[in-house]
Amino acid sequence: MSTALRYSATTGATFYATLRQRVDAYFESRQLSRHANGRIWAKTSFFLASFVVLYGRFV
Numbered sequence: 001m002s003t004a005l006r007y008s009a010t011t012g013a014t015f016y017a018t019l020r021q022r023v024d025a026y027f028e029s030r031q032l033s034r035h036a037n038g039r040i041w042a043k044t045s046f047f048l049a050s051f052v053v054l055y056g057r058f059v
Helices: 009-029 038-058
Strands: none
16 A cells, blocks of 8 residues: 655755756856756757657558
8 A cells, every 4th residue: 555745844845946046056156047948949840840740651
């Protein structure tokens, strides 16, 4: 029998705040945007276009 993990509201709030602070510091220290960059958009476009072409060809 498995039991679900549960966290109290105060523990969860502290965890989330700490995690958010560390993630923000990571992006700031590396001068990265929190949003997708051009490389991700190109990769997404490539895979979507490949899917459409292959799907259209074999269906």
